[in-house]
Amino acid sequence: MTDFTLSPETQALARRVRQFVIDKIVPFERDPRLTQHGPSDSLRDELVALARAEGLLTPQAPVDLGGMGFDHATQAAVFEAAGWSTLGPVAMNCAAPDEGNMYILGRIARPDQIAQFLAPMVLGHRRSVFAMTEPGGAGSDPSQLSTTAVFNGNDYEINGLKWLITGANGAKTWIIMANVPENPHGAHGPTLFLCEGDTPGIQIERVMDSMDRNYVEGHAVVRFAGLRLGPTQVLGEVGSALRYAQMRLAPARLTHCMRWLGAAARCQDIAIAHARTRTAFGKALIEHQGVNFMIADNEIAMHQARLAIRHVAWLLDNDVRCRHESSIVKASISEDLFKVADRCVQILGGIGVTSETVVEMIFRDMRGFRLYDGPTEVHKYAIAVQIMRQGSAFADPVGW
Structure with missing residues (x-):
């Protein structure tokens, strides 16, 4: 039996997180260091x-590394509470890309790599990047990877161009995906490498202008030019990068949903407060059906989102791979929560497109949610392929 009931301890924790964000973090939303390129370091x-x-700090990481050690079900409540402000997950060290990078490092890094690269991240002392996406297509389809890591028997020479590399400027832990060509010295194929951000050969060409500004230091164009790394800097096994990327993506898709649900709830709260006090044609906006239907649609969408998130969190906590289910949840929730934010802008009217409330910023920031960790269309394609192979899960009346 699937039970989504939160323990009293988790309920209390989520409320404490939400109050912390309201009291200590929300005031920073107007700090000048929240720039067009995201929060500064x-x-x-x-x-x-x-x-x-x-x-x-770091609710998702193991206790022995300095984190809080929560399972996915507890993270669902905590991350939603933190997401009330887009700065909440940044403060609690559970924002992308660091949260997903910690997850993959904790599963495939060697003990020495954990000590050097992961442990300081868990303690909040350094940030990370996952350098995969390329202008030529590697991103949603990582098989198009063109960055190479040529192995000469002693070290790898990495060359290539990446873009949309979130948080590159100032990050110290770098996870780099590059293709190792066939060679007489060992294995080949897409491979992950791990190195320090100040290693010679990493060139940050520029930070890209983007409509979102919720990720620390924004998104960069990065060139690897003669970056030399030794065999000990391979993360996991040579040729296994695509498998590792999928391992990282299933929980990362879900945590995005958790955080953005909190942001959508903030928009709803602001829209309701406005609709209760603003009048038009002799009565409060909330009494007009055109407005209260939008508020109802938002509540329906967020209710469904919360249930879907908690179901997939339950699957992950029961060691189900749930690649298919995480695609379903990410595709549906990214679309539905963006509609929630859009309706809140509409309810606020002209003020909704200004910085007088945080809704305008959340609306812009949330637009990217429909793209990163796989655009909706890519997820729908993957979902359809799974259905063609195995049939619909709903052919079985029992289901889960």
């Missing part, structure tokens, strides 16, 4: 210090 460090002082 200076702002991030200050926010992380606040979460550290509250004992709310």
